[in-house]
Amino acid sequence: MSATHIDAPAGSATYQGTYREITVALTGAAGDVCAVDAALDLARASGGHVRLLQLLMMPTPFVDAWSLVPDAGFSQAYDEIREAGRRAAERWREYLAAQQVPGEVQSLETQYVEPAHLATLAARCSDLIVLAMPYREPIDTATVHTYFASLLFDAGVPVLVVPSNAPASLPPHRAVVAWADTPEATRAAHDALGLLRGCTSVDVLAIRTDSAAPADDAGVEAFTRHLARHGVAAHAVSRQADDAAVADLIMQRACDSDAQLIVAGGYGHGRMREWAFGGVTRELFLSSPVPVFFSH
Structure with a gap:
C-alpha cells in the first residue's frame, strides 16, 4: 500500500459554489427531510437555489368494455390526491422559508409516465440532484432505487445520495x-x-x-x-x-x-x-x- x-x-x-441550482427528488420515503436539509446546507453556502420535486401519482382511469366513460370515482380520487399534495407542498414551502434559503416546490402529476422518469426530465435544469438513501424495507428500497437509476443515467446531472438516518x-x-x-x-x-x-x-x-x-x-x-x-x-x-x-x-x-x-x-x-x-x-x-x- x-x-x-x-x-x-x-x-x-x-x-466553490458551482451548484447554484439544486434539485431534491422527493420520493415519499422517510429520509426526504435529510435530502432537503443537505440541499439547504449546500445552497446556503453557495448562495444557491433549492427546488423540491413533488410527484403526485394519479391512478389511471379504467374503462371497461361496456362503457367509454371512466368511473366517476376517479375524479374524487384525483381531487383527494391533489389536496394532499397541496398540503404537503405548503408544509415544505414553510420549511424552506424558515431556513431562509431561496427555494420552491414544484408539483408534477404523473398518470401515464413513471414518476422517476418525470422527475428526471424536470431535474435536467439543475447543477446537482439530491436524493435520500432508502431504509432497509424492500418497498422503500425499490422505490428510491428506481429514482436513483433514472436520475443517474438520464438526467445528465450528478446525484448526491445522503443517509436517511443522520x-x-x-x-x-x-x-x-x-x-x-x-x-x-x-x-x-x-x-x-x-x-x-x-x-x-x-x-x-x-x-x-x-x-x-x-x-x-x-x-x-x-x-x-x-x-x-x-x-x-x-x-x-x-x-x-x-x-x-x-x-x-x-x-x-x-x-x-x-x-x-x-x-x-x-x-x-x-x-x-x-x-x-x-x-x-x-x-x-x-x-x-x-x-x-x-x-x-
Missing part, C-alpha cells in the same frame, strides 16, 4: 474519491470539483483487486496531480482487496479519514448486473455512512 501527498495551491480550501455534514471538509481508470470515475471527480476544492484533504483511493498483478500506482498518482492543479488538496492512496471488499474498503477509508463525502462513478459494470449480483454502486447506495456523490 502507498500514499502520496500532492499539495494544492494555497487558499484552495474554500467552498444529518449530513455539508459542504465537506474531507473527502474520499473512489478512483478507477474508468469514464464514470473520471466524470464523478470532475463533477465534484466544486466540493473537492473546498476540502482541506482529499484521498484519491485506488483499490487493486488482482493480487497477482504488479502494483502500478502511476494512474492514481497522475490523476491526483491533475486534481491538485484544480486546487484540490489531494493525496494518492492505494489499497489491495478482493472484488467483494471494494465498497467496504471505500467506506472504511471514509471513516478512518473522518471524511464527510465519497465521490464515485456510478454503475461502471451496468445497472442490472450490479443491482442483481452486487457491486460497488449498489453497496455504497445502500450502506454508506456518509453522502456519496455519483456521476455516470
Whole structure:
C-alpha cells in the first residue's frame, strides 16, 4: 500500500459554489427531510437555489368494455390526491422559508409516465440532484432505487445520495474519491470539483483487486496531480482487496479519514448486473455512512 501527498495551491480550501441550482427528488420515503436539509446546507453556502420535486401519482382511469366513460370515482380520487399534495407542498414551502434559503416546490402529476422518469426530465435544469438513501424495507428500497437509476443515467446531472438516518455534514471538509481508470470515475471527480476544492484533504483511493498483478500506482498518482492543479488538496492512496471488499474498503477509508463525502462513478459494470449480483454502486447506495456523490 502507498500514499502520496500532492499539495494544492494555497487558499484552495474554500467552498466553490458551482451548484447554484439544486434539485431534491422527493420520493415519499422517510429520509426526504435529510435530502432537503443537505440541499439547504449546500445552497446556503453557495448562495444557491433549492427546488423540491413533488410527484403526485394519479391512478389511471379504467374503462371497461361496456362503457367509454371512466368511473366517476376517479375524479374524487384525483381531487383527494391533489389536496394532499397541496398540503404537503405548503408544509415544505414553510420549511424552506424558515431556513431562509431561496427555494420552491414544484408539483408534477404523473398518470401515464413513471414518476422517476418525470422527475428526471424536470431535474435536467439543475447543477446537482439530491436524493435520500432508502431504509432497509424492500418497498422503500425499490422505490428510491428506481429514482436513483433514472436520475443517474438520464438526467445528465450528478446525484448526491445522503443517509436517511443522520444529518449530513455539508459542504465537506474531507473527502474520499473512489478512483478507477474508468469514464464514470473520471466524470464523478470532475463533477465534484466544486466540493473537492473546498476540502482541506482529499484521498484519491485506488483499490487493486488482482493480487497477482504488479502494483502500478502511476494512474492514481497522475490523476491526483491533475486534481491538485484544480486546487484540490489531494493525496494518492492505494489499497489491495478482493472484488467483494471494494465498497467496504471505500467506506472504511471514509471513516478512518473522518471524511464527510465519497465521490464515485456510478454503475461502471451496468445497472442490472450490479443491482442483481452486487457491486460497488449498489453497496455504497445502500450502506454508506456518509453522502456519496455519483456521476455516470
